[in-house]
Amino acid sequence: MLQQMNGHSSDPNAHGGELREDLQEFLGRDTPLHLLNDLTKVNPVTLETVLRCLQARYMADIFYTNAGCTLVALNPFKPVPQLYLPELMKEYHAAPQPQKLKPHIFTVGEQTYRNVKSLIEPVNQSIVVSGESGAGKTWTSRSLMKFYAVVAASPTSWESHKIAERIEQRILNSNPVMEAFGNACTLRNNNSSRFGKFIQLQLNRAQQMTGAAVQTYLLEKTRVACQASNERNFHIFYQICKGASVEERLQWHLPEGATFSWLPNPERTLEEDCFEVTREAMLHLGIDTPTQNNIFKVRRKAMALIFGRSEGQPLHRALL
Ligand SMILES: Nc1ncnc2c1ncn2[C@@H]1O[C@H](COP(=O)(O)OP(=O)(O)OP(=O)(O)O)[C@@H](O)[C@H]1O
Known part of the structure; x- marks a missing residue:
């Protein structure tokens, strides 16, 4: 990660054989790098300092970092089941201020959910998941869908509970189907999506999930x-x-x-x-x-x- 980016060497020693003064200062700070939850707090903000911070967090098994109002997700390249437990989803959902908890995709999910909830006239909310192939976009979208399936499906009556379960299950079941027909093994990713998708989750006025729609585009037909x-x-x-x-x-x-x-x-x-x-x-x-x-x-x-x-x-x- 620290080797090369956009053709610029990120080797800190590249500047005259010595660590640059500001970088030296940054690395010598009292707070350990992996405890920096927000990349906007990195000072000075340079390619080296940001990558050093992300690398330190990665080494400490911390895969989510804020960058202001954006979330940076690192691909752990190993299963981390404890990061996606329903109990954790509920914790973020119930937190008075989820942004004060550790950076997580559930913070983004919950914040967006609350934005819908807090508005008198409901306004659509969008989450953009971007990154290069194999970065973890599909994983992240799936985690968000699972999050909403848990937090937005808790109606009171038994009958409506059954309906919500069905919708929730259907939403999650759309993933293996889409992936079977639209994903392929590439050099970068064994399960690479060869199409773009716009996933719409629909909530009623009580913020319960009532449906979902997936629009696909740009399928790589030539494959x-x-x-x-x-x-x-x-x-x-x-x-x-x-x-x-x-x-x-x-x-x-x-x-x-x-x-x-x-x-x-x-x-x-x-x-x-x-x-x-x-x-x-x-x-x-x-x-x-x-x-x-x-x-x-x-x-x-x-x-x-x-x-x-x-x-x-x-x-x-x-x-x-
Ligand atoms: N948070 C995560 N926890 C565990 N494994 C992950 C995580 N994110 C990604 N991975 C692993 O990395 C692989 C690639 O991730 P994913 O398919 O989400 O990438 P992508 O950005 O959607 O790639 P593409 O653009 O090629 O479809 C996954 O199959 C999974 O094994």
């Missing part, structure tokens, strides 16, 4: 026919190839172990390859098994048409 070496096609094709049942294989004319010229690197086993998870999520979204089968049949035919037949299979059989 179907052309992938960089060591990258893969969209997950769904591998899921079908690896996860179809014996009956489905017969029905879809998909022999066990069939290989396709445009489905490279099938030997890589990813957790995203799980067909069952996609099917289950589709079921929860109201896409029943016969409809699912039709969707997968079309996918299978696309595989024959676009990817070429599985080895040794005549075309008329592949298109059946």
Whole structure:
């Protein structure tokens, strides 16, 4: 992280072989760097000092840092389940001043939620999640959706509780489906979203979740026919190839172990390859098994048409 950014060396010794005076002063300060919760408090604000601070926090397993009203999220590249527990979501939700708690994506979620709540005429709130490929945007969006599913789904009556649960579950189930059809393994990220998305969560006047809409754009369609070496096609094709049942294989004319010229690197086993998870999520979204089968049949035919037949299979059989 400290090596190179935008072509500028961030080596503090690059300035005449000695640490610059202001940087020396910054590094020698009394407060340990990892305790700096807000990058605007870094003084002087330079590439070196900001990166030093983020690096110190990363080494101390602190992955969120404020930068004024923006939140910087570092990808931990390891599971940190204790950071995303429902109890923690509730803690941020119940806090009188969540911004006084440790920086977290839940602070942003809660602040936004309160903004909607505090206005007499409800005004839409937006959270922009940006970063380079593999930075953790999908993870962050998922965490926000889980947060709202917990804090915005607590209606009182049993009947409405059932409805809220259904909506909450559906919102969360949209993720595996979107990711199966729109994500692929790239050099930078095993589960890279190859499309942009605008997720809208709808609340009623009591700030309970009543629905959600996802608009997708800019799907990287060219990946179907052309992938960089060591990258893969969209997950769904591998899921079908690896996860179809014996009956489905017969029905879809998909022999066990069939290989396709445009489905490279099938030997890589990813957790995203799980067909069952996609099917289950589709079921929860109201896409029943016969409809699912039709969707997968079309996918299978696309595989024959676009990817070429599985080895040794005549075309008329592949298109059946
Ligand atoms: N907060 C986190 N905790 C644990 N793991 C994380 C976290 N953020 C990201 N990751 C890991 O990093 C991987 C890449 O993150 P993610 O898919 O969210 O990146 P992205 O910014 O959406 O990338 P792309 O633009 O390529 O879709 C995740 O699959 C996950 O393994």
